[in-house]
Amino acid sequence: TEGVKAATEALQKKRVPWSDYLSKLASVGVNVGGVGGSLGIVHAKAPSTEELIALGESLNGLVEIADKKKRRVFLLIDEAQHLATRPAFESIAKSLRTAMEGIEATKPHAIRTLFTGSSRTDLATLLEHRNAAFYRSFESQIFPDLGRDYTDFVANQLESIGRIRVNGEQLWDTFNEFDKSPYYMQQVIRELMLRRASNLAEARHMVLEKIVNSPELAARWDSLKSLEKMVFRRVCDGEALYTNEAIKELEGELDARLQPSKVQGAVRQLSKRGLVSSQGRGEYRNEDPELLAWIRYRGLIT
Secondary structure (H helix, E strand, C coil): CHHHHHHHHHHCCCCCCHHHHHHHHHHCCEEEECCCCEEEECCCCCCCHHHHHHHHHHHHHHHHHHHHCCCCEEEEECCHHHHHCCHHHHHHHHHHHHHHHHHHHHCCCCEEEEECCCCHHHHHHHHCCCCCCCCCCCCCCCCCCCCHHHHHHHHHHHHHHHCCCCCHHHHHHHHHHCCCCHHHHHHHHHHHHCCCCCCHHHHHHHHHHHHHCCHHHHHHHHCCCHHHHHHHHHHHCCCCCCCHHHHHHHHHHHCCCCCHHHHHHHHHHHHHCCCEEEEECCEEEECCHHHHHHHHHCCCCC
16 A cells, blocks of 8 residues: 555655655565565554555555556556465455456556466465455466576676676576576675675575575474475475375385375475475476575485
């Protein structure tokens, strides 16, 4: 709501100091921190009726002003999967959908909305489940991983803007090492641009140090059961889970008999935690590059 109000004031050419805007966000309990840039809601309470009404009114007000100026509204909601993670957020999601449907009914094409998120599992819960607030309201699209052209672009930018030369092949290897996570590439770039690292190897090492020494990641790993850890490692390595050979290998690690249903149960738990997501046809992918980097450099995975 504060973001929509700030956009409205900007459209009206009112000066909005960033310090005021950020203080408003801080007052509602948004906390950004941690190695992975995790976003947590400090006071995750259900919004009041007045707050829900304010959300709809502010969105309608922005659309009205934009329409007068022959403009359209593009609403980007990042990490939107959080709307599906707690019951306290259900009323926000429903209120948002009601507001957007009302605008679409009276002013078609006046607003376009893009949800982005880092957990495909939770986004699917928000958008694709029959009882979800935004069921059949959005088209879902999985973006492909960034490729070599991305790291080549980064290398060119480092040289042209910062006069920092890096080996393109080594930068690509570093990107793969961090499971093709743009977030960690940004961390590496930051260390180089701020001159805290004199070369790529040193920047990579500094970012890895932050990950490896994270007590939060250690706690995240320790909270998993033995089978969940094994399944997560296999997903990260791109190995099968349900073949006869895979079951035998898991039985060997557990030193116990194992039914496929147990593996399915472990996958469900990992999905609920946002650690893996389904690719279809019994295939899964890692959704937590941070944890993958941690277990890799702790020697818990090849």
